[in-house]
Amino acid sequence: MKLVVLLAAAVAAAAQQPTQRREQFRVIYEWRTIDFEWDSPVDRETYLNASRYVPQNVLISGINYYEDKIFLTLPRMLDGVPATLANIPAQQNDTTAPKLKPFPSWSDNTIGNCDALQFVQNIEIDSNGMIWVLDNGRVGTLTQNPSTKCPPSIVLIDLKTGENKIDRIPLPPDTVNPNTSYLNDLVVDSRDGGYAYITDNSAVDPGIVVFRLSDKKSWKLRDSKSMLASPDAALFRINGTTVNLPVNLDGIALGPQFLTEDGEVDRTVYYCPLASYHLYAINASVLRNDSIHARDELAVRANVVDLGTKPSQTDGMKMDSTGMLFFGLIGNSTIAEWNSTTDFRVNQRTIARDTNYIQWIDRFTFDNRGNIYVVVNRLYNFVKNQVSVDEVNYRILRSYTGMKSYIYGEDIKPTQTPSPQNVAASKTISASLLVLALAYLLA
Ligand SMILES: *[C@@H]1O[C@H](CO)[C@@H](O)[C@H](O)[C@H]1NC(C)=O
Ligand SMILES: *[C@@H]1O[C@H](CO)[C@@H](O)[C@H](O)[C@H]1NC(C)=O
Ligand SMILES: *[C@@H]1O[C@H](CO)[C@@H](O)[C@H](O)[C@H]1NC(C)=O
Ligand SMILES: *[C@@H]1O[C@H](CO)[C@@H](O)[C@H](O)[C@H]1NC(C)=O
Ligand SMILES: *[C@@H]1O[C@H](CO)[C@@H](O)[C@H](O)[C@H]1NC(C)=O
Ligand SMILES: *[C@@H]1O[C@H](CO)[C@@H](O)[C@H](O)[C@H]1NC(C)=O
Ligand SMILES: *[C@@H]1O[C@H](CO)[C@@H](O)[C@H](O)[C@H]1NC(C)=O
Ligand SMILES: *[C@@H]1O[C@H](CO)[C@@H](O)[C@H](O)[C@H]1NC(C)=O
Numbered sequence: 204m205k206l207v208v209l210l211a212a213a214v215a216a217a218a219q220q221p222t223q224r225r226e227q228f229r230v231i232y233e234w235r236t237i238d239f240e241w242d243s244p245v246d247r248e249t250y251l252n253a254s255r256y257v258p259q260n261v262l263i264s265g266i267n268y269y270e271d272k273i274f275l276t277l278p279r280m281l282d283g284v285p286a287t288l289a290n291i292p293a294q295q296n297d298t299t300a301p302k303l304k305p306f307p308s309w310s311d312n313t314i315g316n317c318d319a320l321q322f323v324q325n326i327e328i329d330s331n332g333m334i335w336v337l338d339n340g341r342v343g344t345l346t347q348n349p350s351t352k353c354p355p356s357i358v359l360i361d362l363k364t365g366e367n368k369i370d371r372i373p374l375p376p377d378t379v380n381p382n383t384s385y386l387n388d389l390v391v392d393s394r395d396g397g398y399a400y401i402t403d404n405s406a407v408d409p410g411i412v413v414f415r416l417s418d419k420k421s422w423k424l425r426d427s428k429s430m431l432a433s434p435d436a437a438l439f440r441i442n443g444t445t446v447n448l449p450v451n452l453d454g455i456a457l458g459p460q461f462l463t464e465d466g467e468v469d470r471t472v473y474y475c476p477l478a479s480y481h482l483y484a485i486n487a488s489v490l491r492n493d494s495i496h497a498r499d500e501l502a503v504r505a506n507v508v509d510l511g512t513k514p515s516q517t518d519g520m521k522m523d524s525t526g527m528l529f530f531g532l533i534g535n536s537t538i539a540e541w542n543s544t545t546d547f548r549v550n551q552r553t554i555a556r557d558t559n560y561i562q563w564i565d566r567f568t569f570d571n572r573g574n575i576y577v578v579v580n581r582l583y584n585f586v587k588n589q590v591s592v593d594e595v596n597y598r599i600l601r602s603y604t605g606m607k608s609y610i611y612g613e614d615i616k617p618t619q620t621p622s623p624q625n626v627a628a629s630k631t632i633s634a635s636l637l638v639l640a641l642a643y644l645l646a
Contacts, residue, residue, distance in 0.1 A: 228538070228555045228577070228600040232291070234300045236592050237261040237277065239285060242309060250285055257283025259590045263597050265325035265388075265519075266578045268293060268570040269332065269362055273599070275303060275578075276323045279314070280345040280585075286312035287323040288336065293570060307360065307367035314342060317353035318369060325388045325566065327399070330610050332363040335399055337386040338371070344385070345586065355379045355386055357399065357414055374412070378423050383407040388519065388566075390457035391610065392470060392487055400472055400490055402452045409451035411474065413490050422496045424489075426503045432478035436516055439583060440534055442562050446583040450477035454530065456522040457487070458543055459612045466618035471543070473510075473520070473528065480512045482547055511548035513539070518582070521567035521575070523606035524613070529554075529575060531564025538564060538577060560598065569608040576601050 236258035241247040250256035260283040265276035272290040279287055286305035295301060305312045313319040322339040329335065336358035341351045354373035361368070379386065389401040396417035403412050403423065410425040430452040437449040458471035470487040489495060489506040496503070513532060520530035526543040538555040541547055555561065565578045579598045584590050 226603040228560075228602040230298055230560065230598050231576075231601045232295075232298055232301060232599040233595045234263075234597045235595055236590075237263060237597065238300065238302050239289065240302045240304045254283050256285045257281070259592050260284055262580055262582070262585050263565075263578055264580060264582075265323070265566045266568045266576055266599070267326050267328050267334075268568050268576065269328045269334075273568075273576070274306065274326060274328070274334070276325055277303075278324045278339075278344075279322045279342040282343055282346060284342075285309075287320050287338075288312065288326070307369065311367075311369060315352050318371065320358065320369070321352050324386060327389050327391045327610070328362070329391045329393055329397065331393075332361065334358075334360040334362060335389060335391050336360065337389055337401060339384065339386050340381055351381045354381055355384050372414075372419050374414070374421050378421055379403065379412060380405070380408065386412065387453050388455050390455050390472070392457060393610070394460075394468070394614075398487075398491060400455060400457070400487070402455050402474060404451040404453050404477070406451070411452070411455075411472075411485075411490060413493075415491075415493070420493065422493055424496045424503045425500055426507055427500060428504055429481070429483040429507045429509065430474075430476060432476050433480075434478075436476075436480050437478040439516060441536070441583055442558065442581070444583050444587070444589075446587060448478060448586065453477040454517050454520040456520045456528055456530075457609050458522060459524065459526045459609065460615040462615055462618065463488075468615050468617050473522070473543070475517050475520075477516060477518055479516065480514075482510045482513060482517075484508045484510055511546075513551060518564060519566035519578075521569070522609040523569065523575075523604065524609055524611050525606060527604075527606065529567050531561075531577075533563055536561040555600075555602070560600070569604075569606065571607065573603055573605040573607065574601050575604050575606075 260281035263275045264278050267274040271293045273293045274290045277284055277287050288306045289303035290306050291301045311319045322342050325337050327335045338356045338358050340353035340355045343349045357372045359370040384403050384405045387402045387404045389399045392398045399414040401412040409430050410423040412423045414421040432449040432451050437447055439446050452474050454475050456473040460468050460470050463469050471484050472487050473484050475482050485507050515532035515534035517530045522528050528541045532539055536558045537553050539551050540554050541551050563582045565580045568576050577600045581596050
């Protein structure tokens with residue numbers, strides 16, 4: 204077993220936290236560059252010769268788990284990325300550089316074919332085995348000439364059938380502009396037929412895009428206060444490198460269902476710009492209101508809560524089914540957690556810190572055995588075009604938490620008892636009906 208034990212889990216304020224210490228994170232896979240399972244050696248050579256495969260241009264970013272497979276996303280920010288979605292086995296004894304298998308197939312990853320995947324930044328897999336893929340449709344986003352190949356879309360792939368057919372749902376260009384949008388991350392809320400809440404960190408028109416599966420409608424909510432990069436947090440210092448990334452809202456997480464005073468079911472959505480020290484929250488009921496976005500920003504802002512600051516910036520984050528949030532602190536080479544039933548300002552806990560192994564935490568996922576996985580990808584080198592193929596650039600770390608993803612959180616039923624407010628509201632309605640009736644009689 205070539206597992207590298209690496210992190211002395213530094214549990215901050217352990218005295219206040221008599222709960223179990225988390226297991227250390229271990230490296231389960233690591234790569235210098237990403238290679239693939241090719242149909243034949245000649246294919247690989249053909250792709251290499253034509254610069255359709257440039258090993259140092261392939262970065263792993265997103266991660267998800269389904270039935271002993273780890274799904275990885277490979278956003279086509281540079282040229283030479285032959286596939287944008289792929290998987291590897293979740294269990295394997297050898298930690299070094301497993302080859303990635305394009306998913307669903309090589310041909311389903313063909314650039315320029317709008318029945319195929321173009322640019323996948325992140326995915327989510329719901330409890331029915333459906334993959335929700337964010338396909339931006341535009342490739343070469345970090346090159347001089349980004350190219351819009353296909354409309355930005357939600358792509359659904361049903362893993363249960365075994366056929367892995369691609370169902371592409373283009374998003375409307377007035378909501379998600381094909382030339383400027385950047386669909387970054389999503390959470391899936393399974394209620395009422397399924398919704399996705401998506402961060403669009405477009406430099407021109409950032410916001411949270413809501414996609415409702417039942418009628419395939421989508422809309423965007425904007426708030427320049429909580430969804431924009433803040434200039435004082437745009438500089439990242441990590442592993443001796445400094446990089447300026449004034450990137451808008453990015454990480455997103457979804458809390459457990461809860462019952463409101465009115466007996467309705469709601470959930471909290473957490474998000475943060477990449478260039479920010481703040482964590483924000485908004486209730487899902489606000490996002491799901493398909494008329495609020497049409498009003499001015501202030502209608503949205505009135506519902507945004509600033510939960511407080513963190514020591515450093517965060518890229519991806521993930522919540523478990525009990526409401527524990529896991530997130531990276533990039534400038535501190537730290538993985539942190541926060542119990543969302545407590546005050547964010549004083550209850551963030553460091554669960555791992557290591558300057559050699561935790562170099563840019565990108566995304567998290569859970570498996571079905573209580574493990575959490577983290578992708579570490581040295582993004583700062585990638586965006587500066589300084590990837591050294593002689594060093595380990597990408598790692599997947601794993602630790603046991605005993606928990607599962609928010610996707611498997613408990614379903615709560617709304618209570619029917621009308622609250623005093625509802626009673627008051629219906630009284631007002633009947634009163635105004637009465638007035639109308641009187642007006643009619645008097646006319
Ligand atoms: C790739 O290029 C090399 C050098 O030019 C050449 O010898 C080889 O035949 C090419 N391979 C393929 C599959 O085109
Ligand atoms: C991995 O290692 C374990 C114990 O060392 C062994 O039992 C198992 O068969 C190995 N699995 C594979 C896929 O090689
Ligand atoms: C995107 O860019 C193309 C080419 O410049 C242009 O034709 C198209 O109208 C643009 N689309 C939108 C929605 O701005
Ligand atoms: C969400 O709604 C509940 C009441 O239903 C309220 O107590 C809470 O403050 C809201 N959260 C946010 C983030 O607005
Ligand atoms: C949706 O938002 C609009 C505009 O702010 C508001 O008038 C309406 O009451 C909201 N609907 C629900 C169901 O909350
Ligand atoms: C965390 O990183 C930030 C920079 O992102 C730095 O200012 C701060 O001092 C670090 N905090 C700790 C506890 O290391
Ligand atoms: C989170 O905090 C709540 C309230 O303090 C507590 O009941 C719960 O056990 C905590 N969750 C975990 C996983 O520690
Ligand atoms: C950067 O990371 C590498 C690999 O962990 C390490 O060898 C090197 O010392 C680090 N450089 C700095 C300046 O921290």
